[in-house]
Amino acid sequence: MKRHIQIAWLYPDLMSTYGDRGNVFALKKRSEWRDIEAKIVPVTLETSVSVLKRCDIIFMGGAQDRQQKIAGDDFLQNKGPVVQHMVEKGMPALFVCAAYQFVGKYYKPYQGDRIPGAGIFDLVTEHPGDQAKRCIGNTAAAIINPSELSGTVIVGFENHGGRTRLGVKMKPFARVIAGYGNNGEDGYEGAVYKNAIGCYFHGPFLPKNPAIADWLLARAVGDSLAPLNDDLERTANEAVRPQS
Amino acid sequence: MPFLYRFVIIIAKGISFFSARLGLGAGETWPGEIALRFKPDILTRVSEELSEGVVLVAGTNGKTTTSLLITTILEHAGRVVIHNATGANLVNGIVSSLVRNADWLGRFTADTGVFEVDENSLPQVLSFMAPSRIVILNLFRDQLDRYGEVDVITEKWQKALSGLPVSTQVIANSDDPGVVWVTKSAPGTVTYFGVNDKAAFLKKREHATDSMFCAACGSRLTYDGIYYSHIGLWRCPSCSNTRPQPEVTGKPKVLTGLYNRYNALAAIATCRTMGISLGTVHKALASFTPAFGRQEELGKNGRKVKLFLSKNPAGYNASLRTVLEQKATYFLFVLNDRIPDGRDVSWIWDVDFETIPASAVCYVSGDRVYDMALRLKYAGVDTRRITAGQDLASVLHQALTAVPSGETLYVLPTYSAMLEVRKLLTGRKIL
Numbered sequence: 001m002k003r004h005i006q007i008a009w010l011y012p013d014l015m016s017t018y019g020d021r022g023n024v025f026a027l028k029k030r031s032e033w034r035d036i037e038a039k040i041v042p043v044t045l046e047t048s049v050s051v052l053k054r055c056d057i058i059f060m061g062g063a064q065d066r067q068q069k070i071a072g073d074d075f076l077q078n079k080g081p082v083v084q085h086m087v088e089k090g091m092p093a094l095f096v097c098a099a100y101q102f103v104g105k106y107y108k109p110y111q112g113d114r115i116p117g118a119g120i121f122d123l124v125t126e127h128p129g130d131q132a133k134r135c136i137g138n139t140a141a142a143i144i145n146p147s148e149l150s151g152t153v154i155v156g157f158e159n160h161g162g163r164t165r166l167g168v169k170m171k172p173f174a175r176v177i178a179g180y181g182n183n184g185e186d187g188y189e190g191a192v193y194k195n196a197i198g199c200y201f202h203g204p205f206l207p208k209n210p211a212i213a214d215w216l217l218a219r220a221v222g223d224s225l226a227p228l229n230d231d232l233e234r235t236a237n238e239a240v241r242p243q244s
Numbered sequence: 245m246p247f248l249y250r251f252v253i254i255i256a257k258g259i260s261f262f263s264a265r266l267g268l269g270a271g272e273t274w275p276g277e278i279a280l281r282f283k284p285d286i287l288t289r290v291s292e293e294l295s296e297g298v299v300l301v302a303g304t305n306g307k308t309t310t311s312l313l314i315t316t317i318l319e320h321a322g323r324v325v326i327h328n329a330t331g332a333n334l335v336n337g338i339v340s341s342l343v344r345n346a347d348w349l350g351r352f353t354a355d356t357g358v359f360e361v362d363e364n365s366l367p368q369v370l371s372f373m374a375p376s377r378i379v380i381l382n383l384f385r386d387q388l389d390r391y392g393e394v395d396v397i398t399e400k401w402q403k404a405l406s407g408l409p410v411s412t413q414v415i416a417n418s419d420d421p422g423v424v425w426v427t428k429s430a431p432g433t434v435t436y437f438g439v440n441d442k443a444a445f446l447k448k449r450e451h452a453t454d455s456m457f458c459a460a461c462g463s464r465l466t467y468d469g470i471y472y473s474h475i476g477l478w479r480c481p482s483c484s485n486t487r488p489q490p491e492v493t494g495k496p497k498v499l500t501g502l503y504n505r506y507n508a509l510a511a512i513a514t515c516r517t518m519g520i521s522l523g524t525v526h527k528a529l530a531s532f533t534p535a536f537g538r539q540e541e542l543g544k545n546g547r548k549v550k551l552f553l554s555k556n557p558a559g560y561n562a563s564l565r566t567v568l569e570q571k572a573t574y575f576l577f578v579l580n581d582r583i584p585d586g587r588d589v590s591w592i593w594d595v596d597f598e599t600i601p602a603s604a605v606c607y608v609s610g611d612r613v614y615d616m617a618l619r620l621k622y623a624g625v626d627t628r629r630i631t632a633g634q635d636l637a638s639v640l641h642q643a644l645t646a647v648p649s650g651e652t653l654y655v656l657p658t659y660s661a662m663l664e665v666r667k668l669l670t671g672r673k674i675l
Contacts, residue, residue: 012454017385017393019593021451045464064393070462137587157588192658203590207618232621236614 001223003063004037008055010079011063016070020061022204023094026213027057033228036221041103045074049082056220059081062097062202075087075102080118087120090211094212095203099116100190100198101125101162120179121193122167134161139179139201140241145171145192146215153177153239154209156201164200166191173199173235176244195219249289252282255343256343257350260562264554271351272332276339287335290342291357296323296436298373299514300359300366303381303423304400305559306507306579307360308535311382311430313498313511315358321520326354329535333362335369351400363397367404377517378430379415379510383422384473384558385454385594387586394454398422405430415514417506418490421465422455425485435517437509444502445476447467452594454558460485471502472565473558490605492516498529499539501566503559519538537662539566542669547644548652553662555585557594563656564599572654573603574647577620578636579660587659589615595621607643608632610661640668 009024024040043052049107063071075083075215077156083103087093095103104123104136106114110130133229136159143152154174163183166172173190174181179188190199197212199205206213260275279286291298301311308331317672328341338359345354361369370378379402385394405414406429416427418438427434438566446469453473456465458480472474479486492513495505512525534540537553552563567575581589589612599622600606606629608617617632633639647653656664 012451013453016451016594018588018592022590022619022622025593025636031620064395066395066462067457070457123353157590203588207593207622208615218404222526232614232627236618239614240612 002036002056002221005031005217005220006039006041006054007010008041008043008052008058009062010043010058010075010083010099011045011071013044014060014067015063016065017062017098017203019203020096021060021120023059023096023206023213026204026206026210027059027217030210030213030228032094034226036217043079045071048080052079052082053086055169056091058086058091058093058196060095060099060103062099063214068098068102068160072102076116076118080120084118084120087194087196090195090219094205094216095121095198096172097160097200097202100200101160101164101233103198104164105167120196121191121198122169122176123164123191123198125162125164126168127162128217132161133181135184135200136239137179138242139181140177141174141179141181141189141201143174145173145183149211149215152211153237153241154201154205154212155237156205157203158200158210159202160200164191171194173197205215208233208240245289245293249283252279252286252341253346253350254348255279255282255292255350257346257478260343261462264543272330273334273336273340275343276341276542279339279343280336284549285372287339287342287369290339290352291373291375293352294326294355294357296378298341298359299377299379299631300369300375301360301381301510302366303379303380303417304363304386305562306386306503306510306558307331309504310379310501310507310510311357311358312531312535313358313508313529314379314514317511317515317520317525317528318358318518318531320531321358321515322412324354325356327358328360331360331596333360335372336366338369340391368405370408374412375386376411377413377415377514378405378408379514380417380423381506381510382417382420382453382475382558383426383593384556385452386556387588392590394422398426398459401426408432413517415517416417417475417504417510417511418488419471419477420455421459421474421478421487424488425459435492435513436488436490437492437506437513438487438495439471439502439505439509439666441495442469442489444506446472448559451472452561452595452596458483458485467580472562475506486508492587496526496529499534500531500570501539501562502564503566504539507522537657537666540666543670544644544665547647548653550643550652551657551662551665553659554656557591560592560595560656564596567654567656568599568601570652570654571653572604573652574607574643576607576609576640576643576653576655576657576665577601577616578608578655578657578665579616580658580664581611582660584660590617592619596618597625600625602626604629605646606630607639607646609636609639610658611633636664637668638640640665
């Protein structure tokens with residue numbers, strides 16, 4: 001079991017719109033509480049890919065349009081292929097919101113051409129037109145994959161215009177209880193490929209959903225982890241579940 | 245102003261008067277809403293009645309304090325001012341404050357209007373009227389679910405400002421690259437205010453920044469120093485986009501906190517363009533009392549309570565820095581997720597709660613109490629030092645009981661939470 005891990009945080013200054021760093025904080029703290037040393041490694045435009053290659057876990061968050069364009073060129077040309085290789089090898093990774101769309105094959109805006117994605121995930125995202133409602137609000141879903149977490153209720157907040165459809169290589173992450181999910185139609189939220197998870201639950205997803213954080217960490221250290229006192233996490237998760 | 249408009253104002257005033265008498269509340273927004281229903285362009289006509297013109301105050305943080313500072317200075321200079329002091333800053337709130345000022349014949353006693361304007365409403369307000377002055381304070385991420393992204397607001401403002409007449413003067417923050425970019429589209433003269441003070445530079449950058457990249461060419465901006473968030477001495481290394489030298493700078497003596505220095509400089513710069521003497525300005529600032537919930541000091545059973553409205557990452561960091569400079573030990577954090585607060589509370593993870601010392605005693609409440617408690621846990625606060633509960637009255641009571649006499653309870657609430665805390669402390673509602 002690894003006692004030192006490095007958490008790659010992709011584009012913390014560009015793809016970090018709304019509390020995304022809660023995820024890297026959760027990974028770091030939950031490692032440290034188990035005496036595993038965790039270092040957050042910011043990977044941005046100027047960072048060499050060799051720094052990225054040494055990491056044990058990958059996180060990438062949401063972005064505004066302008067910032068995503070700036071990050072986009074660098075990701076498609078430099079970091080994307082490396083991330084793809086790492087994900088194929090079984091590297092644990094979390095992509096939320098804009099990053100989730102961006103690791104797919106393409107994003108089709110309601111006007112203009114398709115914007116190519118990194119193609120790490122077999123999925124596509126389309127914007128249904130300027131009259132379509134943005135998917136905004138509190139969310140809850142029950143995990144389907146990874147199967148060992150099946151049934152765990154995850155909570156969060158979504159805010160996206162694009163609708164995502166999964167290709168055959170992807171497994172759905174969760175079944176929507178409240179909210180829109182991937183496209184507001186098929187009832188699925190997010191996607192799983194090998195040890196990588198993508199989802200529309202944006203911003204600080206891991207703190208209130210510590211089971212996912214621990215699942216990613218276990219894969220980073222290569223061993224199962226001792227449980228922590230998660231009373232507050234559980235209370236926070238249960239407090240915001242929509243009443244059915 | 246044509247009689248019809250005066251008549252509409254009298255009607256709106258009458259309805260609001262009777263409803264107040266009947267205990268239904270005078271309403272901060274709906275007298276204006278009524279007037280707007282009858283005459284959608286009422287704001288245009290009414291603003292023309294104010295002989296000394298209208299000052300609009302826009303920006304993510306500091307609108308209420310800055311517009312109150314400007315009002316205070318102008319009143320010291322003998323002006324009669326209409327001001328939306330309660331922070332009702334949509335079109336209907338501005339019209340409501342006008343209706344309230346009018347007499348029963350629909351006439352105005354005021355000569356100047358000072359209105360803070362909501363970020364989303366600014367283009368609409370500008371489509372109705374050409375202010376004599378517009379103050380632009382700053383642009384930060386705030387309530388993404390309501391306002392959209394900072395870049396979207398920037399674009400809307402740029403478009404709205406480009407339609408203004410040359411006579412509208414702009415007073416803007418030289419230290420915010422996003423604000424400077426917006427002002428480039430304004431046809432009128434721009435007066436910049438800013439801070440030149442190396443001692444106030446941050447030693448460690450905050451995480452919550454929004455305009456670190458050049459709006460003109462996309463390069464990463466270079467900073468000789470940062471005061472907070474992305475506010476500082478900036479320049480683009482690749483193109484000519486650079487911080488303009490501020491004409492109004494210094495360290496005015498009013499309120500604490502760097503962010504209030506900016507608010508004061510904005511007010512001073514504005515009043516200077518209106519020909520108010522420096523002597524009058526400083527006399528006015530010396531008499532200034534804070535706006536509700538903004539560093540407002542309230543007492544309860546011999547305990548001091550200070551309220552620091554904290555509603556987005558940049559503002560929250562500024563509040564935290566100020567209260568920590570005051571050696572705060574007892575905290576009450578209240579996080580709500582209602583419409584005026586923003587439904588999405590993700591932003592608390594962009595606030596640097598890691599700066600809270602280990603000796604802090606933390607009380608937590610609000611609609612999203614456990615989200616806030618969890619944030620504190622991951623910031624390294626010992627959970628045994630956190631008291632969390634959904635019932636605000638009870639948590640506030642516990643906190644006040646715990647604070648030793650002579651000590652201060654520092655309350656950092658979101659907007660609707662601030663109103664609730666105030667009501668519990670003063671027994672009165674202001675909105």
